[in-house]
Amino acid sequence: MELDTTDLRILNILQENSSISNLELASRINLSPSPTLARVKRLETEGIISRYVALADPHLLGLKVNVFVKVILERQGAEALAQFETAVSAFDEVMEVYLMTGDEDYLLRIVVPDLLTLEHFIVDHLTKIPGIKNIRSSFALKQIKYKTALPTPKIKTRR
Structure with missing residues (x-):
């Protein structure tokens, strides 16, 4: 499926806020609601939009x-x-x-409340998986950037 500029604008807006109403989305892309909804449905049907999720704040949890x-x-x-x-x-x-x-077969990102929980996870679960030869961990001290929106300029567009 080729995406035009309007499709990309819709995708960018929905990646930032998927709970936006169709009316507001239509207003932001300067299109009437019916064709806007049709474009969103096509993006969903074609699998470009695979699902909608709520992003929770891990620290608050x-x-x-x-x-x-x-x-x-x-x-x-x-x-x-x-x-x-x-x-x-x-x-x-x-x-x-x-x-x-490279040197490792897999890279996992694991989120836990504390080091004790991590220890239990590694000892009680991860090391029990058959076939593991070596496990090494690195801790993120600070998250500098985190985003879920994909960069759409690299998606092939038609003119």
């Missing part, structure tokens, strides 16, 4: 420790990778999982 965990597996075959991915994806504390190039 007591989740103050943001940890990046590097995992090396004993084997890197398809079955070993799939088993690890399934196991680690089951934990609520694991926010993101990336298969990596």
